[in-house]
Amino acid sequence: MSMSSETIVLPPSVSTRSAASRLGDLPMIPIIILAVIAFMAIFADVLAPHNPEVGALTARFKPPFWQTGGTMDHILGTDQLGRDVLSRLIFGARVSMVVGFTAVIFAGVVGTVLGILAGYLGGWADQVIMRITDAWLALPALTFAIFLAAIVGPSMWNIVIILGLVYWTRYARVVRGEVLSLKEREFVRLAIVAGCSKATIMRRHILPNVVNSAIVLATLMLGVVIVTEASLSFLGVGVPPPKPAWGLMLSDGKQGLMVGYWWLTVLPGCCIMLMVLSANLLGDWLRVKLDPQLRQL
Amino acid sequence: MAATPNRPLLEIDNLSTHYVSAQGTRVVRAVDDVSLRISAGETLGIVGESGSGKSTLALSILRVLPPAAQIVSGQMWFENEDLVRKTDTEMRHVRGKRIAMILQDPMASLNPLFTIGNQVGEPIRVHEGTRRAAAWRRACDLLKAVRIPSPETRVTQFPHEMSGGMRQRIVGAIGIACEPRLLIADEPTTSLDLTIQAQYLSLLRDLQREHGLALIFITHNLGIVAKMCDQLVVMYAGRVVESGPVSRIFNAPAHPYTKALLNSIPRMTDNRNRLTAIEGQPPDLSSLPRGCSFAARCPAAFDRCHKETPPEFNLEGGRTARCWLASVAMQSGAA
Amino acid sequence: MPVLEAAGLTKHFQARRGLFSGSRGVVRAVDDISFSIESGRTLGVVGESGCGKTTTAKLVLGLEEPTGGSIRFEGRDLQELDPAGRRHYRKSVQAVFQDPFASLSPRMRISDIIAEPLVTNETVTSGEVRRRVLELLDLVGLPERSADLFPHEFSGGQRQRIAIARALALSPKLVVLDEPVSALDVSIRAQILNLLRDLQDRLGLSYLFIAHDLAAVAHMSHTIVVMYLGKIVEVGDAQTLARAPKHPYTAALFSAALPSHPDERREEILLAGEVPSPLNPPSGCRFHPRCPQVMPVCGQQEPALAQVGDRFVACHLYDQARH
Ligand SMILES: Nc1ncnc2c1ncn2[C@@H]1O[C@H](COP(=O)(O)OP(=O)(O)OP(=O)(O)O)[C@@H](O)[C@H]1O
Ligand SMILES: Nc1ncnc2c1ncn2[C@@H]1O[C@H](COP(=O)(O)OP(=O)(O)OP(=O)(O)O)[C@@H](O)[C@H]1O
Ligand code: SF4
Ligand SMILES: [Mg+2]
Ligand SMILES: [Mg+2]
Numbered sequence: 001m002s003m004s005s006e007t008i009v010l011p012p013s014v015s016t017r018s019a020a021s022r023l024g025d026l027p028m029i030p031i032i033i034l035a036v037i038a039f040m041a042i043f044a045d046v047l048a049p050h051n052p053e054v055g056a057l058t059a060r061f062k063p064p065f066w067q068t069g070g071t072m073d074h075i076l077g078t079d080q081l082g083r084d085v086l087s088r089l090i091f092g093a094r095v096s097m098v099v100g101f102t103a104v105i106f107a108g109v110v111g112t113v114l115g116i117l118a119g120y121l122g123g124w125a126d127q128v129i130m131r132i133t134d135a136w137l138a139l140p141a142l143t144f145a146i147f148l149a150a151i152v153g154p155s156m157w158n159i160v161i162i163l164g165l166v167y168w169t170r171y172a173r174v175v176r177g178e179v180l181s182l183k184e185r186e187f188v189r190l191a192i193v194a195g196c197s198k199a200t201i202m203r204r205h206i207l208p209n210v211v212n213s214a215i216v217l218a219t220l221m222l223g224v225v226i227v228t229e230a231s232l233s234f235l236g237v238g239v240p241p242p243k244p245a246w247g248l249m250l251s252d253g254k255q256g257l258m259v260g261y262w263w264l265t266v267l268p269g270c271c272i273m274l275m276v277l278s279a280n281l282l283g284d285w286l287r288v289k290l291d292p293q294l295r296q297l
Numbered sequence: 298m299a300a301t302p303n304r305p306l307l308e309i310d311n312l313s314t315h316y317v318s319a320q321g322t323r324v325v326r327a328v329d330d331v332s333l334r335i336s337a338g339e340t341l342g343i344v345g346e347s348g349s350g351k352s353t354l355a356l357s358i359l360r361v362l363p364p365a366a367q368i369v370s371g372q373m374w375f376e377n378e379d380l381v382r383k384t385d386t387e388m389r390h391v392r393g394k395r396i397a398m399i400l401q402d403p404m405a406s407l408n409p410l411f412t413i414g415n416q417v418g419e420p421i422r423v424h425e426g427t428r429r430a431a432a433w434r435r436a437c438d439l440l441k442a443v444r445i446p447s448p449e450t451r452v453t454q455f456p457h458e459m460s461g462g463m464r465q466r467i468v469g470a471i472g473i474a475c476e477p478r479l480l481i482a483d484e485p486t487t488s489l490d491l492t493i494q495a496q497y498l499s500l501l502r503d504l505q506r507e508h509g510l511a512l513i514f515i516t517h518n519l520g521i522v523a524k525m526c527d528q529l530v531v532m533y534a535g536r537v538v539e540s541g542p543v544s545r546i547f548n549a550p551a552h553p554y555t556k557a558l559l560n561s562i563p564r565m566t567d568n569r570n571r572l573t574a575i576e577g578q579p580p581d582l583s584s585l586p587r588g589c590s591f592a593a594r595c596p597a598a599f600d601r602c603h604k605e606t607p608p609e610f611n612l613e614g615g616r617t618a619r620c621w622l623a624s625v626a627m628q629s630g631a632a
Numbered sequence: 633m634p635v636l637e638a639a640g641l642t643k644h645f646q647a648r649r650g651l652f653s654g655s656r657g658v659v660r661a662v663d664d665i666s667f668s669i670e671s672g673r674t675l676g677v678v679g680e681s682g683c684g685k686t687t688t689a690k691l692v693l694g695l696e697e698p699t700g701g702s703i704r705f706e707g708r709d710l711q712e713l714d715p716a717g718r719r720h721y722r723k724s725v726q727a728v729f730q731d732p733f734a735s736l737s738p739r740m741r742i743s744d745i746i747a748e749p750l751v752t753n754e755t756v757t758s759g760e761v762r763r764r765v766l767e768l769l770d771l772v773g774l775p776e777r778s779a780d781l782f783p784h785e786f787s788g789g790q791r792q793r794i795a796i797a798r799a800l801a802l803s804p805k806l807v808v809l810d811e812p813v814s815a816l817d818v819s820i821r822a823q824i825l826n827l828l829r830d831l832q833d834r835l836g837l838s839y840l841f842i843a844h845d846l847a848a849v850a851h852m853s854h855t856i857v858v859m860y861l862g863k864i865v866e867v868g869d870a871q872t873l874a875r876a877p878k879h880p881y882t883a884a885l886f887s888a889a890l891p892s893h894p895d896e897r898r899e900e901i902l903l904a905g906e907v908p909s910p911l912n913p914p915s916g917c918r919f920h921p922r923c924p925q926v927m928p929v930c931g932q933q934e935p936a937l938a939q940v941g942d943r944f945v946a947c948h949l950y951d952q953a954r955h
Contacts, residue, residue: 185734186729186730186731186734186735187734187735187736187737189695189727189729190727190729190735190795190798191737191748192695193693193694193695193722193725193726193727194726194748194749194752194753194798194802195719195722195723195749195752195753196748196752200752204737204740204748205737205740208737208739208740209737209738209739346817346818346819346820347817460906462906463906490680490681490844490907491680491844491846491885491888491889492680492884492885492888492903493680493906494888495887495888495900495902495903496902496903499900499902517817517818518818518890519818519892520847520889520890520891520892521890522894523890523891523892523893523894523896524890524891524894526894543894544894544895547893547894547895557819558818558819561818561819561821561822562818562822562847562892563822563825563845563847563848563850563851563852564847564851564892565846565847565850565874565875565886565889565892566874566875571826571829572822572825572826572851573822574822574823574825574826575819575820575822575823576823578787578789578790578817578819578820579817579819
């Protein structure tokens with residue numbers, strides 16, 4: 001019963017084509033590194049040759065196996081308490097991953113929700129949220145985190161909450177900006193004409209369109225969060241010992257650096273660097289990939 | 298150095314400009330085997346829908362193409378010099394001085410940080426080495442020429458202090474600053490209101506008459522062509538499908554696309570008759586179908602149209618058409 | 633009976649304060665306008681950029697609250713409607729906007745986009761929704777397969793068809809069309825204009841049609857309203873108004889419209905100057921600084937919109953004719 005006589009020819013569905021081409025140029029190196037770290041984190045119990053939290057005081061400061069005095073039993077040597085460095089690195093990956101991801105997601109959810117509310121509702125909601133954000137951003141993140149950590153005391157989950165509280169503002173800023181331009185778009189206006197409530201519009205029309213930016217930001221923030229966690233642990237207000245965290249290992253090993261126990265600092269340092277670098281590379285790639293304007297190029 | 302009388306001012310022969318994607322896998326034939334000519338003092342309209350290659354053609358003439366684009370073949374004779382073979386330095390002396398261009402968005406064409414006088418005087422300083430004070434005086438005259446009231450105060454102002462129509466006229470003033478032989482206007486009125494557009498078009502026509510300019514007017518509005526142009530080039534999917542004198546094409550279009558386009562436009566005087574719409578949509582330039590690119594939408598298409606690409610047929614009266622039907626008409630006309 | 637009547641409709645915006653100036657101006661975007669839309673007919677609105685066309689559309693759609701005046705829908709004042717009446721109004725008035733690329737949520741499937749007004753306003757089973765979506769797609773001439781695709785897979789013209797299908801989901805009485813073809817290719821415009829006309833004939837829709845293209849408005853409309861700086865200057869039957877404008881502004885506007893044929897030579901009325909800012913419109917007749925036929929009275933006294941022969945004109949030239 002079509003009333004227009006013409007037949008409309010649709011292009012062949014492009015979603016399949018673009019999905020394939022989208023996978024084509026994945027940045028392999030950061031993905032492999034992150035996958036290896038995630039693998040270590042998940043299977044730490046199986047992979048680690050020793051208990052990371054107990055060591056034998058008789059076997060302190062053993063160097064990696066290729067140096068004189070090193071043994072194959074402790075491939076990457078032992079620390080000042082005789083704990084196996086490799087095992088601690090493997091379990092440290094778990095701490096970094098858990099802290100990194102949960103903190104980023106926690107901050108992301110809080111920031112995105114508040115950003116959408118501020119941007120879409122405007123008025124006093126916007127004023128209140130953005131003033132808090134401004135004040136928050138004015139505080140030096142690390143000092144603020146130390147301050148919070150000192151109040152609530154060190155524990156892994158406290159660290160997650162602290163990092164989330166410190167970093168949600170970044171999301172709120174970015175998301176609000178995006179919402180401000182989205183809300184002037186005609187599809188939002190048409191949704192109002194269609195009778196949708198504010199909550200529905202925010203959920204159905206705004207949220208899916210800001211999720212991309214939030215994900216990109218999250219990937220970039222992952223690096224920042226891991227470094228902050230390491231810094232907190234290094235300063236002794238992070239993950240409490242004897243739990244193996246990379247930052248904590250760095251901190252414990254720092255006295256040894258002068259007397260040649262380089263593996264206690266260099267190895268966890270490298271792990272942190274690799275993870276942060278991978279997260280940033282992946283974030284950059286995602287940013288270009290998910291931005292339709294940049295994608296055209 | 299004027300063009301020899303028997304040779305047009307600008308003559309483009311079989312020009313092709315392609316965009317090649319970064320991986321080299323996708324080739325967009327934005328301008329494909331285009332030929333056209335324009336004589337001094339003439340107005341040539343180029344019409345075609347969005348993406349048919351009009352802007353790319355204009356950029357090709359000035360050789361200011363984006364890096365992805367490339368002139369792959371053809372010649373462009375301008376005052377007996379082949380623009381395709383010129384070096385970049387030589388082209389710099391052509392641009393702005395002998396061929397000037399006006400773009401669609403006047404705000405993007407003006408630098409917000411410099412005064413109007415500075416920007417209008419710039420081409421004069423660059424191309425003629427005129428001193429600043431003299432260039433400034435010339436800028437005043439040019440603003441007067443484009444009918445901007447009290448030019449002496451306007452030259453000291455900044456672009457944001459002008460309205461859209463005034464900005465577009467200032468861009469026009471920059472265009473004619475060095476008294477070019479050819480002015481290319483790429484949709485200069487799309488951002489203007491109707492009454493302002495009418496002012497601007499009459500201004501352009503007067504300027505052209507006074508300076509003996511050749512004008513290439515790019516638009517998708519057939520009304521502007523009807524009002525302004527002597528010659529018309531109709532582009533479809535990167536090719537020239539029809540060209541010739543405007544009134545002849547309007548009276549008896551030779552190409553089905555032109556015919557359909559003319560019929561699909563609502564007329565002020567017509568009452569509520571149904572419009573004759575062109576069904577379907579333009580093809581993707583990176584994967585053009587075999588045969589005539591309009592065949593899929595053409596009401597008169599027959600077998601041959603889907604198989605073979607029609608060449609450009611020369612019809613009587615200086616017209617051309619890229620359509621197999623035109624070849625039939627030509628033969629029966631000759632017989 | 634008219635579907636919709638606006639009386640003395642007014643919308644003023646507080647102009648944003650400049651960085652340093654403390655003054656606060658008022659933009660009179662729409663200033664005391666009255667019009668009515670008959671059932672099954674099209675009211676066309678023309679005028680230059682910034683004259684208040686979109687603001688009028690937004691007021692009708694309830695996207696902006698009027699500063700003054702009233703809108704009556706099917707004889708009832710919107711201000712006095714109970715919640716049920718408001719819901720009924722919301723369902724009866726839908727819209728299609730200019731930019732087909734911005735009108736569709738990029739991350740929703742076509743079926744969800746078209747069904748949204750339906751699901752939001754009525755309790756329907758998913759089977760019914762699906763059936764209605766396919767029916768609507770068919771109505772606007774799109775294949776059923778479109779339902780499961782995303783907006784980016786369609787061209788501008790096809791997207792505009794989707795936007796129209798969505799607007800029709802609740803079987804509205806009035807559809808506001810704010811420049812529905814301006815963003816489309818020339819060769820596609822006629823398709824959409826034809827579709828809109830066919831739908832009107834079939835479903836008895838009323839349109840509020842806004843466009844810059846005078847020929848398109850003349851073609852689509854039964855009645856035309858000409859606006860200048862937030863005011864209506866002339867209202868009349870589309871054909872007679874286009875052929876013989878009475879207000880000097882209408883005359884200039886229609887003479888500036890481009891010819892459809894090179895041999896068509898019209899008398900050209902070139903207006904001096906540009907549209908003044910609506911922040912401080914000229915005194916008296918708002919058109920008087922540009923009017924070719926201006927008289928001393930024009931700068932002092934604002935002409936009222938009054939009947940002149942077959943239409944309404946707001947101009948002092950016709951003061952005598954009325955008496
Ligand atoms: N930088 C680019 N890279 C690849 N393709 C391009 C690029 N610029 C333009 N194109 C393609 O070239 C074709 C011609 O574009 P062009 O801008 O010349 O069209 P146009 O006729 O000027 O259209 P409009 O009326 O919209 O201005 C289009 O199909 C476009 O997609
Ligand atoms: N939210 C707003 N705040 C302040 N001023 C506004 C607002 N919306 C519109 N205006 C002003 O109201 C006037 C009328 O705007 P409107 O969008 O209705 O014009 P229009 O006739 O639709 O123009 P166009 O043809 O360009 O779409 C303009 O001067 C505009 O700047
Ligand atoms: S009232 Fe006066 S100024 Fe206004 S349009 Fe009529 S003649 Fe012109
Ligand atoms: Mg262009
Ligand atoms: Mg508008």
